[in-house]
Amino acid sequence: xxxxxxxxxxxxxxxxxxxxxxxxxxxxxxxxxxxxxxxxxxxxxxxxxxxxxxxxxxxxxxxxxxxxxxxxxxxxxxxxxxxxxxxxxxxxxxxxxxxxxxxxxxxxxxxxxxxxxxxxxxxxxxxxxxxxxxxxxxxxxxxxxxxxxxxxxxxxxxxxxxxxxxxxxxxxxxxxxxxxxxxxxxxxxxxxxxxxxxxxxxxxxxxxxxxxxxxxxxxxxxxxxxxxxxxxxxxxxxxxxxxxxxxxxxxxxxxxxxxxxxxxxxxxxxxxxxxxxxxxxxxxxxxxxxxxxxxxxxxxxxxxxxxxxxxxxxxxxxxxxxxxxxxxxxxxxxxxxxxxxxxxxxxxx
Amino acid sequence: xxxxxxxxxxxxxxxxxxxxxxxxxxxxxxxxxxxxxxxxxxxxxxxxxxxxxxxxxxxxxxxxxxxxxxxxxxxxxxxxxxxxxxxxxxxxxxxxxxxxxxxxxxxxxxxxxxxxxxxxxxxxxxxxxxxxxxxxxxxxxxxxxxxxxxxxxxxxxxxxxxxxxxxxxxxxxxxxxxxxxxxxxxxxxxxxxxxxxxxxxxxxxxxxxxxxxxxxxxxxxxxxxxxxxxxxxxxxxxxxxxxxxxxxxxxxxxxxxxxxxxxxxxxxxxxxxxxxxxxxxxxxxxxxxxxxxxxxxxxxxxxxxxxxxxxxxxxxxxxxxxxxxxxxxxxxxxxxxxxxxxxxxxxxx
DNA sequence: GTGAAAGCGCTAACAC
DNA sequence: GTGTTAGCGCTTTCAC
Numbered sequence: 001x002x003x004x005x006x007x008x009x010x011x012x013x014x015x016x017x018x019x020x021x022x023x024x025x026x027x028x029x030x031x032x033x034x035x036x037x038x039x040x041x042x043x044x045x046x047x048x049x050x051x052x053x054x055x056x057x058x059x060x061x062x063x064x065x066x067x068x069x070x071x072x073x074x075x076x077x078x079x080x081x082x083x084x085x086x087x088x089x090x091x092x093x094x095x096x097x098x099x100x101x102x103x104x105x106x107x108x109x110x111x112x113x114x115x116x117x118x119x120x121x122x123x124x125x126x127x128x129x130x131x132x133x134x135x136x137x138x139x140x141x142x143x144x145x146x147x148x149x150x151x152x153x154x155x156x157x158x159x160x161x162x163x164x165x166x167x168x169x170x171x172x173x174x175x176x177x178x179x180x181x182x183x184x185x186x187x188x189x190x191x192x193x194x195x196x197x198x199x200x201x202x203x204x205x206x207x208x209x210x211x212x213x214x215x216x217x218x219x220x221x222x223x224x225x226x227x228x229x230x231x232x233x234x235x236x237x238x239x240x241x242x243x244x245x246x247x248x249x250x251x252x253x254x255x256x257x258x259x260x261x262x263x264x265x266x267x268x269x270x271x272x273x274x275x276x277x278x279x280x281x282x283x284x285x286x287x288x289x290x291x292x293x294x295x296x297x298x299x300x301x302x303x304x305x306x307x308x309x310x311x312x313x314x315x316x317x318x319x320x321x322x323x324x325x326x327x328x329x330x331x332x333x334x335x336x337x338x339x340x341x342x343x344x345x346x347x348x349x
Numbered sequence: 350x351x352x353x354x355x356x357x358x359x360x361x362x363x364x365x366x367x368x369x370x371x372x373x374x375x376x377x378x379x380x381x382x383x384x385x386x387x388x389x390x391x392x393x394x395x396x397x398x399x400x401x402x403x404x405x406x407x408x409x410x411x412x413x414x415x416x417x418x419x420x421x422x423x424x425x426x427x428x429x430x431x432x433x434x435x436x437x438x439x440x441x442x443x444x445x446x447x448x449x450x451x452x453x454x455x456x457x458x459x460x461x462x463x464x465x466x467x468x469x470x471x472x473x474x475x476x477x478x479x480x481x482x483x484x485x486x487x488x489x490x491x492x493x494x495x496x497x498x499x500x501x502x503x504x505x506x507x508x509x510x511x512x513x514x515x516x517x518x519x520x521x522x523x524x525x526x527x528x529x530x531x532x533x534x535x536x537x538x539x540x541x542x543x544x545x546x547x548x549x550x551x552x553x554x555x556x557x558x559x560x561x562x563x564x565x566x567x568x569x570x571x572x573x574x575x576x577x578x579x580x581x582x583x584x585x586x587x588x589x590x591x592x593x594x595x596x597x598x599x600x601x602x603x604x605x606x607x608x609x610x611x612x613x614x615x616x617x618x619x620x621x622x623x624x625x626x627x628x629x630x631x632x633x634x635x636x637x638x639x640x641x642x643x644x645x646x647x648x649x650x651x652x653x654x655x656x657x658x659x660x661x662x663x664x665x666x667x668x669x670x671x672x673x674x675x676x677x678x679x680x681x682x683x684x685x686x687x688x689x690x691x692x693x694x695x696x697x698x
Numbered sequence: 699g700t701g702a703a704a705g706c707g708c709t710a711a712c713a714c
Numbered sequence: 715g716t717g718t719t720a721g722c723g724c725t726t727t728c729a730c
Contacts, residue, residue, distance in 0.1 A: 022723055033701045038725060045726090048699055068483045069427065070723030072418045073706045080465070080485075087451060098447050102436060105468050109476060114485055116429070116463045119454050127458060134417045136429075136463055275624075276649050300625045371707055382717045387709060394710085395715055419707030422722045 021064045030058055041066060081108060081321055082131050082140040084118045084151055095293055096310060100143045100165060103314025111322050113138075125151045132158055139321040141165065145175075147207045161324035165317050168209055174324065176316045176334040180210055183306045183338040184217030184290050185224075188260065190340065191288055192225045194347050196258040200233040200251060202244070202270060203262045214262050214290050238266045244273050258286040258346070264293045267303060286346040301344035312336040370413045379407055390415060430457060430670055431480050431489040433467045433500055444642055445659060449492045449514060452663025460671050462487075474500045481507055488670040490514065494524075496556045510673040514666050516562055523673065525665045525683040529559055532655045532687040533566030533639050534573075537609065539689065540637055541574045543696050545607040549582040549600060551593070551619060552611045563611050563639050587615045593622050607635040607695070613642045616652060635695040650693035661685040 023041075027034040032051065039045040040055035072078055083104055085097050105115045116137055118127040128151055131137055137160070142151050145166035152173065155162045167177040191199055201218055204211045219229045233254075235247050244266070251259070261267035267289040274281060281287050281301060289296055292305035313336050323330050372390075376383040381400065388394040389404035421427055432453055434446050454464045465486055467476040477500055480486055486509070491500050494515035501522065504511045516526040540548055550567055553560045568578050582603075584596050593615070600608070610616035616638040623630060630636050630650060638645055641654035662685050672679050 020723090024723070034724080035701060035703095035726080036699090039700090042725085046699055051699080065482050065484070067723050068485065069418060069421045069425075070706090071725075073422050073708090074723080074725040076418075076706070078418065079483075101466065102468055105466055105476075109479070112479075112483070114465045114480060114483075116465055117450065117454055119451055127454075130458070130461075131463060133414050134428075134461070134463075135414075136417065272649055300621055369707085373707070383708080384710085384718080385716060388716090391709085397715055400715080416707050419722090420709075422724090423707080423709040425722070 020067075021062050022067070026055070026058060026062065026064060030055060077325075078136055078138050079112060080114050080116050080137045081318075081325075082116045082118050082128065082137040084120050084125075084128055084140060084142050086144050087119045087121050096291075097143050099310040100314045100317075103311045104141060104318045107315040107318030108322060113322060120151060123150050125154055129154065132160055138325045139163075141317050141321055145209045147209065161321065163317050163321050163324065165313055166210055167213055171332060174320060174330060174332055174334075176313060176320060176336065177210075178308045178313065178338045179335050180213040180290070181217040181220070183308075183340070184214040185221045186217075186340055187288060187290060187304075187306050188218045188221030189224065190342065191258055191260060191286075191346065192221060192227070194258075194286075196286065196347075198233070198254050198256045199258040199260060200235065200254070200256045201260045201262065202238045202247075202266050203234060203236045204266060205239055206236055211262055218260065238262070238269075241269050241273070244269050248273060248277060256285065258288065261287065261289045263291045264289055264296060264305075267291075267305075268295060271299065271303075281345050282347055288346050292341060297341075297343070299345075304343045304346040305341055307339040307341050309336055309338070369416070370411050371416070375404070375407060375411065375413060379404060426674075427485060427487050428461060429463050429465050429486045430667075430674075431465045431467050431477065431486040433469050433474075433477055433489060433491050435493050436468045436470050445640075446492050448659040449663045449666075452660045453490060453667045456664040456667030457671060462671060469500060472499050474503055478503065481509055487674045488512075490666050490670055494558045496558065510670065512666050512670050512673065514662055515559055517558055520681060523669060523679060523681055523683075525662060525669060525685065526559075527657045527662065527687045528684050529562040529639070530566040530569070532657075532689070533563040534570045535566075535689055536637060536639060536653075536655050537567045537570030538573065539691065540607055540609060540635075540695065541570060541576070543607075543635075545635065545696075547582070547603050547605045548607040548609060549584065549603070549605045550609045550611065551587045551596075551615050552583060552585045553615060554588055555585060560611055567609065587611070587618075590618050590622070593618050597622060597626060605634065607637065610636065610638045612640045613638055613645060613654075616640075616654075617644060620648065620652075630694050631696055637695050641690060646690075646692070648694075653692045653695040654690055656688040656690050658685055658687070 023034045023037045027037050030037075032055070036047065036051060037055055039047045040052045041059070068079060083101055085101065101115070101117070108115060116131060118131055120127060128140070132140075132155075139160060140155060140162040142149075142162060142164040143166075145152070145164050145168055152164065163174040163176060165176055167175055167180065201215070203215060206212065215234070222229050233256075238244050238247070259270055261270055267287065270287060271281065274285065274287075279285055287303060289303050289305040292303075292307040296303040296305045316334055316336055320330050320334065372383045372386045376386050379386075381404070385396065385400060386404055388396040389401045390408070417428060432450055434450065450464070450466070457464060465480060467480055469476060477489070481489075481504075488509060489504065489511040491498075491511060491513040492515075494501070494513050494517055501513065512523040512525060514525055516524055516529065550564070552564060555561065564583070571578055582605075587593050587596070608619055610619055616636065619636065620630065623634065623636075628634055636652055638652050638654040641652075641656040645652040645654045665683055665685055669679050669683060
């Protein structure tokens with residue numbers, strides 16, 4: 001009824017009288033030492049089995065819950081990890097980070113860890129700094145990697161273990177990612193096999209490592225097909241609706257009949273732009289995306305896309321950071337599978 | 350592995366040989382008691398100003414950072430709040446919860462609190478239970494309210510303060526919300542003034558309080574216009590693409606010329622559905638939404654919608670939960686403004 | 699197998 | 715104004 005937190009600061013509420021059950025009162029009431037209680041709970045150390053049973057069942061009926069803060073202080077662990085989420089346009093528009101957060105949370109929760117979120121706006125990692133400074137977490141997961149990443153640079157200077165979701169050339173980072181390079185190479189290969197007249201790539205921001213990887217995969221497929229990347233067919237920085245709109249004339253002029261979009265945000269905008277201009281998909285032009293959010297599938301027509309298993313990405317990252325925290329050895333590079341979903345938006349070969 | 354962090358605000362500051370700088374070592378090195386250090390830092394209690402200065406500057410140069418866990422144990426506060434996020438279709442599709450999380454985080458962070466996320470799947474609030482049981486947070490924010498809400502029922506039994514984003518008839522809850530009732534009444538009034546032949550409401554799930562409110566606002570506007578709700582014109586549970594598709598024939602038959610969508614998910618699907626069926630907006634039919642996510646604005650044509658200020662919603666909820674934790678009095682009902690954005694998707698009156 | 703005691707790093711009476 | 719002292723609730727040597 002009263003929503004007010006009444007706690008110790010007000011002496012009228014005798015919380016401790018019989019309120020909080022602690023290891024201490026249990027020990028007293030059971031006539032054993034608190035060490036014994038601790039051992040019964042943790043299972044560590046030697047303890048007689050009937051003593052343990054007695055303690056355990058008593059704890060059960062008393063509804064005792066260990067105080068994690070006290071444990072934290074004793075073992076210097078917080079049982080929290082931080083997940084750093086970006087917050088530019090992409091964060092608000094594609095569900096990728098949301099899905100990451102979700103799957104990471106599900107994963108670490110099974111090992112009794114919790115997730116503290118930190119929002120990073122561009123290069124501003126002050127939120128992360130605060131969390132680390134205050135020692136709120138035992139490890140962190142970065143959900144995106146940019147060129148010259150400030151969070152990475154910062155975390156390197158600390159002793160806090162971290163893993164990144166995303167790929168980096170830097171092999172010293174613990175990273176988990178889809179193989180964007182191979183995936184995009186495959187998508188491109190498929191596209192090339194369909195013999196389009198003119199394939200163009202609508203690319204994102206060069207600062208994102210993932211975009212570089214995708215571009216490299218795209219290029220590799222061209223090379224494998226004996227072609228060379230036509231730089232006039234690659235449009236970087238298609239990061240706003242206006243930018244896309246502005247290159248449309250160029251696309252029309254070259255009679256591009258296959259648009260490869262580097263991610264779903266770009267793809268969504270491209271589709272809207274085509275529609276506004278009365279172009280049909282795949283009638284007038286085929287469209288393919290290098291990333292598959294649910295939107296792509298639900299679009300009309302459904303968009304051919306490279307599918308990333310975000311759940312697995314997050315679960316893996318969660319597992320790894322906990323292993324790292326536990327001092328276990330982990331692989332530096334961790335890849336999760338991808339799928340290639342050929343749908344109606346592109347011509348069959 | 351040593352998980353202890355180095356307190357480095359500047360990369361220059363070397364970690365003290367023996368690990369962490371504590372209030373204790375500072376006291377010893379400065380030849381004062383730790384109480385004095387504590388007072389200098391907190392500003393509480395009496396302390397000579399030159400002593401304070403001495404301590405403060407020493408702390409500065411030593412790069413000392415108080416250990417929050419120790420403080421937590423001492424004052425029994427965690428300096429964390431939980432934000433409960435739902436995870437059914439809506440969570441993945443509309444950016445509302447994401448935006449809430451973001452704005453809440455920004456807000457509480459300014460008071461040195463952090464956000465622990467908890468994902469609730471439908472009625473399953475085991476994640477929240479765990480967090481509360483482990484005493485990981487001082488308060489919680491619920492970002493959605495459903496009928497017979499399990500999280501609310503659970504939290505009521507605890508001493509943990511909480512606020513809900515969303516409205517409830519239950520006046521004992523601390524709630525912050527947009528006035529959906531008034532907003533939707535206004536939108537509907539606007540629609541009615543445009544003299545459509547047939548206005549239909551594509552509604553969501555009755556279990557969500559917000560949907561009830563919206564429906565009531567819709568009804569009130571009709572009543573004010575001397576009309577009665579035509580129950581044949583209200584389609585509930587438009588929660589899937591298939592459901593919407595299935596009522597399209599009925600809409601065509603009644604020659605509905607204005608579709609009022611109860612939320613953006615519905616609206617997005619309705620638009621896709623119309624497009625698939627060759628219906629143009631607003632040429633063949635006007636479309637209006639009771640909620641305005643960025644998608645609505647970017648759509649072609651832009652969709653007339655009720656705009657909710659999610660940033661303010663989250664910031665208010667954050668402010669209130671912290672006030673509650675601090676034992677301050679707060680208003681039970683907190684409303685943040687809404688806006689009504691008439692855009693191209695609906696006919697001018 | 700069990701217990702005593704010393705912390706973990708901080709806050710908060712209560713003296714002086 | 716400053717210091718003393720006792721916790722907060724748990725873990726962890728080290729004796730017995």
